[in-house]
Amino acid sequence: METLPIQVTVNSRTYTAEVEPRLLLVHFLRDVLNLTGTHIGCDTTSCGACTVLWNGRPVKSCTVFAVQVDGGEILTVEGLERDGQLHPVQEGFWEEHGLQCGFCTPGMMMTAVALLNENPDPTEEEIRKAISGNLCRCTGYVNIVKAIQYAARKLREGATVHVGGA
Amino acid sequence: MIPGPFRYRRVRSVDEAVALLSQLGTDAKVLSGGQSLIPMMKFRLAEPSYLIDINPIPGLDFIEERDGMLRLGALVRESTLERSSLVRQRYPILHDTAEVIADPLVRNLATVGGNLAHGDPANDHPATMLALRAQVVARGPNGERVIPIDDFFVDTFVTALQPDELLTEIRIPAPPPRSGGAYLKFERKVGDYAIAAAAVFLALDEARRITQAGIGLTNLAYKPLRAVDAERALLGQQPSEELFRHAAELAAQATDPVSDLRGPADYKRAVARTMTLRALRRALERAQANA
Numbered sequence: 094m095e096t097l098p099i100q101v102t103v104n105s106r107t108y109t110a111e112v113e114p115r116l117l118l119v120h121f122l123r124d125v126l127n128l129t130g131t132h133i134g135c136d137t138t139s140c141g142a143c144t145v146l147w148n149g150r151p152v153k154s155c156t157v158f159a160v161q162v163d164g165g166e167i168l169t170v171e172g173l174e175r176d177g178q179l180h181p182v183q184e185g186f187w188e189e190h191g192l193q194c195g196f197c198t199p200g201m202m203m204t205a206v207a208l209l210n211e212n213p214d215p216t217e218e219e220i221r222k223a224i225s226g227n228l229c230r231c232t233g234y235v236n237i238v239k240a241i242q243y244a245a246r247k248l249r250e251g252a253t254v255h256v257g258g259a
Numbered sequence: 260m261i262p263g264p265f266r267y268r269r270v271r272s273v274d275e276a277v278a279l280l281s282q283l284g285t286d287a288k289v290l291s292g293g294q295s296l297i298p299m300m301k302f303r304l305a306e307p308s309y310l311i312d313i314n315p316i317p318g319l320d321f322i323e324e325r326d327g328m329l330r331l332g333a334l335v336r337e338s339t340l341e342r343s344s345l346v347r348q349r350y351p352i353l354h355d356t357a358e359v360i361a362d363p364l365v366r367n368l369a370t371v372g373g374n375l376a377h378g379d380p381a382n383d384h385p386a387t388m389l390a391l392r393a394q395v396v397a398r399g400p401n402g403e404r405v406i407p408i409d410d411f412f413v414d415t416f417v418t419a420l421q422p423d424e425l426l427t428e429i430r431i432p433a434p435p436p437r438s439g440g441a442y443l444k445f446e447r448k449v450g451d452y453a454i455a456a457a458a459v460f461l462a463l464d465e466a467r468r469i470t471q472a473g474i475g476l477t478n479l480a481y482k483p484l485r486a487v488d489a490e491r492a493l494l495g496q497q498p499s500e501e502l503f504r505h506a507a508e509l510a511a512q513a514t515d516p517v518s519d520l521r522g523p524a525d526y527k528r529a530v531a532r533t534m535t536l537r538a539l540r541r542a543l544e545r546a547q548a549n550a
Contacts, residue, residue: 095264095266095267097267113264114264114265114266114267114310115261115262115263115264115265115300117261120261136260137260137298138294138297138298138361139450141362141364150338151363152364152367152368153364156293156294156297156298156365156368157293157297157368158267158293158297158310160267161290161312161314204363204364222363223363225362225450226362226364226365226449226450227364
């Protein structure tokens, strides 16, 4: 079986590994690096639970091979909190009750982080469009939108955030 | 789900890709955005022995207008197309299309070239490219050839691309004055394939007669469809609601949908008629605004 060496920066830390080409990025994160915050939902490119940022762009990590991200930067939900301080997006989900079962939350938050990096003051419609690839079966999305609006306000008010990969 | 084993080769030039494709033939698949290929590999509907990753090839992600053509490099991501101001202003039909493909996360990786090369009649760009009379540029061991879009889609998941050819570029004729296009898709939810979708391109002369008409249809036959009879009915005529209804009916008659979870065939044909009619109206609005 062919294996290939890869070097990937995940949450600002650089890892090297020998991987089979067929290893999916989500399995690399969860099973090799033990970063289980990234969830596997549908496993068929539909639900967005496995969303991570690859060089700053949100992608479905169940539909990317680990070998593809060689030399790249990945940001997962574990990379959001810094020194015990929640990222404004995490704080928003806490304050606005943006989750119920929590399964979609890591992916939802990664999409929100990418959106706010690109557009610090999104309209409700822009938020809803941005998260349209992330399915939530509990909340009806109302509080998720509020959570992202909370984070946008907080970020505009000048909360300092240092996250890798973005 | 875990795909079958394969070997992975990263290429940094089109020549390198073509050389590998020539050597490996049908054992190899090209990995572009991977957003259709990887799911198919996970379901083991595709089990290539080799994946040739073309993403590292520099300079294949251009969007430029040159010599009367819009040129899209094979590696233009759908999200890039969606955000392009050139595309939004000059080719709103392409913006319409990019915006309804899958979902925003998939569009960050999915490419326009892959959307065509996959040969899936449910994909959205084929109909638009048929309406726009696009050309597909392919490079093989004997050099480059330009394939008219009418010759490109051969069968379900089968295109005119040979196993040793790489799709490198898509060319779309620049829009003449008094022209406009639109893509309308009816889908059950974001990210789904179309129940039916229609791409329409119209150009008018100074007397408001239709001089060019292109109509492409998505997911309504075994391959992407051009509604030739409907186009013919429009040519030389002045646009009217009655004419558009007639053309939409002809377009619906050209379809051959299958009954499935997205609805029975008759329903899909009815949706095709409505989508075509609405796309005709929007294309006309844009053509008039573009006078």
